[in-house]
Amino acid sequence: MPANSLSGESTATAQRSVAERFEAEAMPHLNDIFRTASRLVGDRERAEDIAQEVFLQAWKSFHRFESGTNCRAWLFKILFHCVNHQRRKWFRFPLLKEKEEFIEANLIQPEKIPDHLTDEDILAALDRIPSEFRALILLVDVEEFAYKEAAEIAGIPIGTVMSRLSRGRKLLREHLSSVAQSYGIGKASEKGAGA
Amino acid sequence: MKDIVNPGEDELVLRNRLKEAVRATQTPAFLEARIRNAIAAEPPRRVWWKQFMPAAAALALLVVSVGVAYQLGNLRLTTASQESYIASVTGRVATLMRVGLGDHIHCSVFRKYPKNAPKVEELASNLGPRYKALVPIVQKHVPKDFQLMIAHVCAYHDRKFLHLSMKGDSNLMSLVIVRKKDSESFRTEEMLPALTQSGIPIYKAGAQKFQIASFETEGHLVYLISDLRSEKNLQMMLAMAPSVKEILEKAKS
Numbered sequence: 001m002p003a004n005s006l007s008g009e010s011t012a013t014a015q016r017s018v019a020e021r022f023e024a025e026a027m028p029h030l031n032d033i034f035r036t037a038s039r040l041v042g043d044r045e046r047a048e049d050i051a052q053e054v055f056l057q058a059w060k061s062f063h064r065f066e067s068g069t070n071c072r073a074w075l076f077k078i079l080f081h082c083v084n085h086q087r088r089k090w091f092r093f094p095l096l097k098e099k100e101e102f103i104e105a106n107l108i109q110p111e112k113i114p115d116h117l118t119d120e121d122i123l124a125a126l127d128r129i130p131s132e133f134r135a136l137i138l139l140v141d142v143e144e145f146a147y148k149e150a151a152e153i154a155g156i157p158i159g160t161v162m163s164r165l166s167r168g169r170k171l172l173r174e175h176l177s178s179v180a181q182s183y184g185i186g187k188a189s190e191k192g193a194g195a
Numbered sequence: 196m197k198d199i200v201n202p203g204e205d206e207l208v209l210r211n212r213l214k215e216a217v218r219a220t221q222t223p224a225f226l227e228a229r230i231r232n233a234i235a236a237e238p239p240r241r242v243w244w245k246q247f248m249p250a251a252a253a254l255a256l257l258v259v260s261v262g263v264a265y266q267l268g269n270l271r272l273t274t275a276s277q278e279s280y281i282a283s284v285t286g287r288v289a290t291l292m293r294v295g296l297g298d299h300i301h302c303s304v305f306r307k308y309p310k311n312a313p314k315v316e317e318l319a320s321n322l323g324p325r326y327k328a329l330v331p332i333v334q335k336h337v338p339k340d341f342q343l344m345i346a347h348v349c350a351y352h353d354r355k356f357l358h359l360s361m362k363g364d365s366n367l368m369s370l371v372i373v374r375k376k377d378s379e380s381f382r383t384e385e386m387l388p389a390l391t392q393s394g395i396p397i398y399k400a401g402a403q404k405f406q407i408a409s410f411e412t413e414g415h416l417v418y419l420i421s422d423l424r425s426e427k428n429l430q431m432m433l434a435m436a437p438s439v440k441e442i443l444e445k446a447k448s
Contacts, residue, residue, distance in 0.1 A: 022234070030227055035220035048226055055230045059237060119216035126213065141210045142217045173209065 022062050025071040026055065032072065033079055036138050040083050042127055050086060054079045073145065076153045080135070087131075117176060125175035133168030140165055267403065268304055277305050287402035291384050295371040295418025296400075296407055298351045303360040303369045308344050312362075318346035325446040326357055326372075329439065333359050333370055336435040338423075340364055368421035370435075372443070374414060381411055389429060395436045399429050408432035412443050 033054055038047035057078050058065070065074055126134060139150040140161070147165075151158040264270050268284070271277045281300045285293040315334070319327040330346060345360035357372040381388070381398050388396030389408075400407045406428040409418045417439055419432040 019234075027227070027230075030230065031222045034222040034226060035217055038220055039217055044223075048223060048229075051222075051226060052230050052233055056233050056237060059234045117212070119212075119219055122212055122216040126217070137213070138217065142214050169206070169209075172213070176209070 018062060021067065022059055025065075025067070026058050026062070026075060029072045029075050030055070032143060033075055036076070036143060037079060037083065039123070039126065039138055039142075040079075040131065040135060041086070046086070050079065050082050053082045057082065070149070073149050073153060076139065076143070076145070077155075080153055080155070117179060121179045122176065125172055125179060128175050129168055129171045133164050133171060136161055136165045137168045137172065141169075268300065271305060277301070284402050284405065288400040288407065289384055289386060291379060291381055291386070291416065292398075292400040292407050292409060292418075294354070294373055294379075294416060295356075295369075295409060296402065296405060296420055298349065298354075298356045298358060298371050298373070299360075299367075299369040299405070299418070299420040301351045302349050302356070302358055303345070303367050306345075306360075308362055312342040312344050315343060318343055318359075321347045322357065322359075326442065328442050329357070329359060329370065329372075332435050332438045332442070333361070336431050337361055337368060338363065341366070341368055366422050368419070368423070370439075371418040371420065372439075373416050373418075375411070375416055379416065381409070390433050393433055393437050395440060397429060397432055397436060399425065401425055410436050410440070412440050414447055415443050417443070 030051065034047055034051040037050040037054070038044055041047055041050060054075060058075055065071065126137065129137065135154060136150060139145045139153060140147065145153065147158050147161050150165075151161045154161065156164075261270065268280045271280050277300075281297050284300060285296050288296060315330060319330040322329060330343065334343060341361040341363045343359060344362045345358060347358055349356050349358050354373055354376070357370075359370040361368045381396070386398050389399040390397040395410050398409045400409075404422040405420055406423060406425045407418055407420050408429045408431070409416065410432070411417070417436070419428060419435070421428050421431075
């Protein structure tokens, strides 16, 4: 058998083994990546493109991934990189600093959250939160990453994770209270009861 | 409709509701297939350099080994590189010590030895009747694993030397004797002897792996140079110095 055919075989075997590893370690996280992408960009089609981009990039740089380490966190890191890249392409976002200052100034004491809200109400409230805060709520509260992991994924200091998370949660509660009030629950119903 | 009173519990409930709501998002069935197709069209990047890592490591090790060996005087194939090595080593010891050390490196270190040692009688005859008695003295005092490989008169830097060279398993040793020139003396060099027990002041020096023990007679400088421990080298010289001195004095008369 010629030598080049042997080397061709070994290359094919190596590629097969990489593909098997990728299948076992990366592909099971597709749902997590897609739903987070979907909530981050607010558009299913874009989320599909981004999810595909995430897995393609992960595949291309899979040789850099150390087997046995946290593949899910690695994929989320790629996701955040892709989303930020796409955002820079699509929009010009206001600086977060301005946004944070605005939120600090306008944040009110959150209302108690009624428990009858639908998933759609909750998701609508989530989507109204500025993306930087929403991203951390998704990472920590939904995907259950530790603060340290979330900091690494989002590429920000852990203190910033905690402060943005706290503000994001307050905003979410505030938006949910507004939804409840629009249904005539909460303050409005309390007023009614008081009258 | 019930409002949750406990804020901690309220927060927890909110997070659970949020988690459920987000996780209810369905991934389109075709997306997985689409991603698999995209991946199939894209071969994974191979880390080409990883394949060469063992070879690169071996090469680096080889380069380092060759470098170290060269610094230690091995692989000096040209006369110029041998001379530069001798100069670099002898430059670290006193002037009078350089004489014997230079000849040892020149004649013993940069030499290919035969597999089997020549006959002792042959070697002794090379030294002539006046100095052949040095052979048994040397053989008596050096460790048993050392074999006499050379006994001859050699020349280095325009000086003649009586040179007896011995080879151990991985060590070399030379007894080098040279006639004094001008006013050469350890005393005029203001060197302090390391030992004086036998009544003969023995001087010592060391450079790289070479240990030198030396003494002088009225007309000669005598060096024992080896790559053994300094103390061992010194003790051997101390033991053979009286006999060697006697032979040299006899030869002079």
